[in-house]
Amino acid sequence: MVFPQPLLDALRAAPATPAFEHAGRTVSRGELLELIGRLAGGMRAAGLGPGRAIAVRTSVTPEAFAAHIAAHALGCRVVGIRPGYPPGQLAHVLGMGADAVLVDPANATPELLAASKTALSLGPGATDLLAQPAGDQELTVTARPGDVAALTFTSGSTGRPKGCAITYAALSAHWAWQPRAWSPVAAAFARGFERYLLFGTLASMVVMEFLAPCLLGGGTAVIPEDDGRPLFPYAIERYGITGSIITVPRLTQMLDLLDKEPADVGSLRALMVSGSPIGPSRLAAAAGRLGPVVYQGYGATEAGNVAMLTPEHIAAGVLDSVGRPHPMVELSVRDEEGAELPAGRTGEIHVRSPYVMEGYWGEEEETRDTLRDGWLRTRDLGHVDEAGFLYLSGRSRDVIMVNAMVVYAGPIERVLAAHPDVAEAYVAGAPDEGTGEAVHAFVVPERGRRPDPDALTALVRAELGADSAPRTITTVPGVPVAPSGKPDKRALLDLPRGAL
Incomplete structure (x- = not known):
């Protein structure tokens, strides 16, 4: 159909x-x-x-x-x-x-x-x-x-x-749009979306993907009005919301608000955390505060939702995994040469399913590099255990997750380095309670110049958007070098940030 x-x-x-x-x-x-x-x-x-x-x-x-x-x-x-x-x-x-x-x-x-x-x-x-x-x-x-x-x-x-x-x-063939093919986990998830909090943009794959179980499962999508307060938890209380998706920063904010000013969130039955990994302690705190309603999802725009961690998994103590793949999804963990690795070994995660993208529009070279023999390279690193749970351990690509959005370090570095006051520029991400991760830039000035961090931040924002704007810009005399000979961004992050 x-x-x-x-x-x-x-x-x-x-x-x-x-x-x-x-x-x-x-x-x-x-x-x-x-x-x-x-x-x-x-x-x-x-x-x-x-x-x-x-x-x-x-x-x-x-x-x-x-x-x-x-x-x-x-x-x-x-x-x-x-x-x-x-x-x-x-x-x-x-x-x-x-x-x-x-x-x-x-x-x-x-x-x-x-x-x-x-x-x-x-x-x-x-x-x-x-x-x-x-x-x-x-x-x-x-x-x-x-x-x-x-x-x-x-x-x-x-x-x-x-x-x-x-x-x-x-x-x-997509799991979300075919209720006849829903697994028991997907069906239970859809029942939790009886009153679904819909926000964001319909241009988002994630928003449309999780709206589907609500409408196909007989639920109602509730589009909130802005009353000046955070959606989470106050829209949940105001509209009797039973289900929604939420980013890690919003979840962190909601838990903090509930500690300071309790709100009634007892209507919740399914809350999908997505956009970036969540730490085990934060996941346990969310489940402890909200009850057996918290899910975690792992996916990509290129592949949709790939794996899901359920409240039952969390209750059983599985806190550092992103869950098991959907029934139609296959996972393959591979080494740098493309050879498949056994359970427990870390490598790059590859995904195959009927609803993986066909390719990047107008980007044939990028498509060939990402799609190989029907498998999608996620460029995320991780492993699968003997029980089929997927664990993430990092990224093979130089990206930063800001407000659940993928931000690439390379374009930011190129924008900064193009400024006449900047000789070299390096960008790295660090955990941030407000945005999940934050962009931090380190610039080596041109001789005799003194870069203005506000001007550099405005330049990046104008060229690449607000999510790419650095949280801090630190002037350094040079960049430390790792044993490989490459710039050591971890060492840069160990420096006091924001100082000039």
């Missing part, structure tokens, strides 16, 4: 039940289905269909989700645009062959509207798809399995976003 047919069938099967709560209103499954049909009709009238591409930049609303599904039903390639791209990165993403651009009034910037001859909108400002006639609830899915369904983006080693091409065949 080709994606998104299972979702459309689920909506038709229970039209009176609530699908979304947003801004004081409830959108039923029947209303959502009608909305999908109406938007699909407007997109079809604009010339969209199988193999055509639509770039989407919207806020999180029921209408925005319906637009994504409408485009998929027509067989389009949906190019999800994340918020916060600097102009150069935005231009790069928009240059990936979009036949149309879809925005809502809050995101109708001139750059977006000018990126395509066909500008569509969820409201006034361009061709308003919401003003189209009522849709056909018997909408036929015309997606072709071999076509690319979505480009979801991760940062690239050059500082440009890489578009992970996910086909309709991959989404049709």
Whole structure:
């Protein structure tokens, strides 16, 4: 059954039940289905269909989700645009062959509207798809399995976003979108998402992946209003939330807030920690404070969710693993020559599943280096034990996880080194309670120059975005060298940071 047919069938099967709560209103499954049909009709009238591409930049609303599904039903390639791209990165993403651009009034910037001859909108400002006639609830899915369904983006080693091409065949086999194939663990997880806290951006693979069990399992996606307080824990209490995804920094903040000012989070039944590894002590503290509701997920934009640690695993004392792989996922741990290693040996983790990406859009060399004989190189290091649990031990690539986003050190170093006051630049990541990890930069000044850290930070933010901006910039006379002859970034991190 080709994606998104299972979702459309689920909506038709229970039209009176609530699908979304947003801004004081409830959108039923029947209303959502009608909305999908109406938007699909407007997109079809604009010339969209199988193999055509639509770039989407919207806020999180029921209408925005319906637009994504409408485009998929027509067989389009949906190019999800994340918020916060600097102009150069935005231009790069928009240059990936979009036949149309879809925005809502809050995101109708001139750059977006000018990126395509066909500008569509969820409201006034361009061709308003919401003003189209009522849709056909018997909408036929015309997606072709071999076509690319979505480009979801991760940062690239050059500082440009890489578009992970996910086909309709991959989404049709994806664990989250096929309830008939749910394992007992996945089914229990979906039941915990009866009232799911939805936030972030629909351009995120993770957000869409974990929204699926909610809607396919009969739950309601609750889009919170901003009341000036942290979502966690206060939105949980306010809306009676039973499930959500959460990053490690947000989880840390929530536990701290609960210690200072208790809130009622007793409605929680499933809280998926994702985005970056969580330490065993923090995981145990979360389970102790919140109860048997905490899950941990490991995955990648290129592969979706790969492994899951359940509350049962945590209760049994498994605290330093990221869990067991989903039933359709295979793991292979390999050495530097590509030879498979036995259980317990550490190497690079390779993943194979029906829903791994087809490749990086327009990046053939990078695709060949990442996909080999059907296996995806994650560039993460770890091992699998005899019981099938996956353990992470580091990364083979020089990346930093800031607010659960992958930040590459190389592009930051190149931006800093291009400044006339800087002769050399080195970037490393260090644990940070607020953001998971933080970027720390070390610069060797040009002779007679005194680099301004505020100016350098602003330069990185303008070129690469806020997540890449260094937390500290330290001027050093030179860089220590490791026995290998390479710069010793660990030794740099041992220095007092931020001093000039």
